[in-house]
Amino acid sequence: MTGTTPTAALAWAAAALGARPAAEDVSHPRETSRVWSLTLPTGTRFYLKISARPVAYERETLALRHAAPALGTGRAPRLRASNAQHLALLLTAVPGHPVKRQTLTPAEEARAHRQAGTLLSRFHHAGDLSAARRKEAAQALRSTADGAGNHLHDACLTVPERRLVRGLTARLRALPPLPLAFVHGDAGDRNLLWSPAHRRAGWIDFARSRFATAVQDFVLLACTTWTDRPDLRAAFLEGYGRDLTPEEKQALACLAALDAVNCLARGPALGDAAVTARGRRTLDRLMAGVFA
Known part of the structure; x- marks a missing residue:
């Protein structure tokens, strides 16, 4: 678990999106999962994910930047923004x-x-x-x-x-x-x-x-x-x-x-x-x- 509070991470995500989204906690039922679904007033959806450990943050950031784009549009999340201090990733939604x-x-x-x-x-x-x-x-x-x-x-x-x-x-x-x-x-x-x-x-x-x-x-x-x-x-x-x-x-x-x-x-x-x-x-x- 990280020391980042949901309030701080959600505030960062809102600033990155330029709008205040409606947030829903969609974390898996395990201690290390911290994920929120963010819906903008326009209806566009994103996900905010706080990594459990720095190594997980580093691995996922590398994958999203250098490997996941090879899957094609709509086949993997795109990295909208990241924050190493919060271990936070702001991701586009994938259909399905x-x-x-x-x-x-x-x-x-x-x-x-x-x-x-x-x-x-x-x-x-x-x-x-x-x-x-x-x-x-x-x-x-x-x-x-x-x-x-x-x-x-x-x-x-x-x-x-x-x-x-x-x-x-x-x-x-x-x-x-x-x-x-x-x-x-x-x-x-x-x-x-x-x-x-x-x-x-x-x-x-x-x-x-x-x-x-x-x-x-x-x-x-x-x-x-x-x-x-x-x-x-x-x-x-x-x-x-x-x-x-x-x-x-x-x-x-x-x-x-x-x-x-x-x-x-x-x-x-x-x-x-x-x-x-x-x-x-x-x-x-x-x-x-x-x-x-």
């Missing part, structure tokens, strides 16, 4: 709502995921992967593996489950170099928008964007939406423009194991049954050898 909150036909779902894959491919190729950033991306898998122990001790696992996770963590370290990208970092259904009126998808929330391996952006989808919907996985990768390489598929299983451990440690601590269930389901599938 999260796909997880909508009841769509199978055809609409496939269309949304196909477009989402196309947009994510553009995002992956938009970041400048030179010099230190390429080194950062190349080290991302090892850094993830090195951090696995932070949650392993807190998760309630059986001895065979711990053995499996440790084995997959070791395998992750041994993989050859994989395709690199500027990743979204939280590419799941809650951040994938679909506008039925425009028949158009868009991505929001780039606070976890960074330079990493491309496959790291598929973990959340692989552990949620794609579990029961291989058709949506196929549509997404069709839009993305390629299937995963054999080495990326190995990495995805390893990363899914680490995500499961994280969920099984964090979910109970936060009292979040959905996160806990996600971790348990992923780990059960890995133990059964059916994760794909």
Whole structure:
């Protein structure tokens, strides 16, 4: 959480917009979420977002300035103004709502995921992967593996489950170099928008964007939406423009194991049954050898 008060941030946003907007708190039900919908007298809508930490502010600002524009008009927020003192971002609204909150036909779902894959491919190729950033991306898998122990001790696992996770963590370290990208970092259904009126998808929330391996952006989808919907996985990768390489598929299983451990440690601590269930389901599938 930042020390910025809503009053100060809203006053800054009003000054940046040149008008006093009607503000509605639309934060997610978690402590780190601070977002307001701002509607001007003309009806034009913006969003004010206060980042939870300086690193999140820096990541999202970089993404919005240098990578998100590659998605195209109406496909991602545009950065109207930013304020490092408040860790505040003033963003344009993107048409649509999260796909997880909508009841769509199978055809609409496939269309949304196909477009989402196309947009994510553009995002992956938009970041400048030179010099230190390429080194950062190349080290991302090892850094993830090195951090696995932070949650392993807190998760309630059986001895065979711990053995499996440790084995997959070791395998992750041994993989050859994989395709690199500027990743979204939280590419799941809650951040994938679909506008039925425009028949158009868009991505929001780039606070976890960074330079990493491309496959790291598929973990959340692989552990949620794609579990029961291989058709949506196929549509997404069709839009993305390629299937995963054999080495990326190995990495995805390893990363899914680490995500499961994280969920099984964090979910109970936060009292979040959905996160806990996600971790348990992923780990059960890995133990059964059916994760794909």
